Amino acid sequence: MQDQRMVTMDREYLVERRKLGRKVTFWRAVAFIIVVLALIGTGFYAAGGPQLERRQAHIARVKISGVITGDDATIKLLKDVQESNAKAALIVIESPGGTVTGSEALYEALRKLSAKKPTVAVIEGMAASGGYIAAMGTDHLIARETSIVGSIGVLFQYPDVVRMLDMIGIKVESIKSSPLKAAPSPVESATPESRAAIAALVNANYDWFKELVKTRRQLPDSRVAEVSDGRVFTGKQGVSLGLVDDVGSEDQAIVWLEKERGIAKGLPVRDWHKNGIAEQWGLTESAVKVLRMGGLEQIALAFEALGEVSRVEVLDGMLVLWHPSRP
Numbered sequence: 001m002q003d004q005r006m007v008t009m010d011r012e013y014l015v016e017r018r019k020l021g022r023k024v025t026f027w028r029a030v031a032f033i034i035v036v037l038a039l040i041g042t043g044f045y046a047a048g049g050p051q052l053e054r055r056q057a058h059i060a061r062v063k064i065s066g067v068i069t070g071d072d073a074t075i076k077l078l079k080d081v082q083e084s085n086a087k088a089a090l091i092v093i094e095s096p097g098g099t100v101t102g103s104e105a106l107y108e109a110l111r112k113l114s115a116k117k118p119t120v121a122v123i124e125g126m127a128a129s130g131g132y133i134a135a136m137g138t139d140h141l142i143a144r145e146t147s148i149v150g151s152i153g154v155l156f157q158y159p160d161v162v163r164m165l166d167m168i169g170i171k172v173e174s175i176k177s178s179p180l181k182a183a184p185s186p187v188e189s190a191t192p193e194s195r196a197a198i199a200a201l202v203n204a205n206y207d208w209f210k211e212l213v214k215t216r217r218q219l220p221d222s223r224v225a226e227v228s229d230g231r232v233f234t235g236k237q238g239v240s241l242g243l244v245d246d247v248g249s250e251d252q253a254i255v256w257l258e259k260e261r262g263i264a265k266g267l268p269v270r271d272w273h274k275n276g277i278a279e280q281w282g283l284t285e286s287a288v289k290v291l292r293m294g295g296l297e298q299i300a301l302a303f304e305a306l307g308e309v310s311r312v313e314v315l316d317g318m319l320v321l322w323h324p325s326r327p
Contacts, residue, residue: 055084055085057086057264058086058267058268058270060090061090062090065093065094066094067096067321068099068130068134070102071102074106074109074274075109076274078106078113082117087117087267088118088263088267089120090119091122091134091137092122092124093121093123093124093127093131094131095127096131096151097151097319097320098130098131098319099130099320100209102130103133107134107136109137111137113137114137114138114139118257118261119137119139120138121141122249123143123244124147125148126149127147127148128150128321128322130319132149133209136216140256140260141245142247142248142256145234147235147238148322149233149243155320156318157319158185180193180194209320213243250269
């Protein structure tokens, strides 16, 4: 009798397990279908949705972040905003700077945009060196009280591995057309002449930077000398020194656009992104989070990796950079 009960219980247990298994399979299939439909919908939206939104009146938000190199994708993005139906541009800056030429290219692109539409820079954590050059390309600068601004100066760095090569018994021979060719070199000790040649380049770029600050911020020579010793300042200090116009955030930037540039109240603020692989599929940071929540961790990681690869740049030449994040 007891054996019969145990057999009955085993059968009931197996039936329940099968029912549970079918339910799990069903909901897995439902979740998979939802994800697939969401990706298809995202693809359709990425193909036409943002373009439709950009044809409507709005304020374009463009984020300048990381090391500035003047890459083609960023320059093209600013040109696209310039030619769009955006009524104004909100340039959100979070950058320690970058190359001198890259910062100059970005500044010029922002000046061209500002000639067509009102622009305002919102400095989040940092707009130092080349990041500050970019900010000066807009019509108005707003920073948070604790933001970092300034670092007005130019840097040229190179490694010197001569002693290390001597220790391991390696000697590099060079045949040059002239003594200053390829100088300074990491495998040769710098000569006074090569140091002087590089210093002349640094000073020329430094003079350009200071003249830009003087012209764009309308500062007297005495104030330019005071703020251009390479130091950084807080946003609040930047206001008193004339480097920043106001302390605030995006809200204050929009109010300024409405009051000073006649931008209609209530216009939507829409993000503009570079046309990277993730952006082409509409996979913004929020979409990646959705993928992760749906258990598709590997897909989310793959798109994040693609985004990082698209941002990798090699820095070379003169730098306007504070606390570089890459060597």
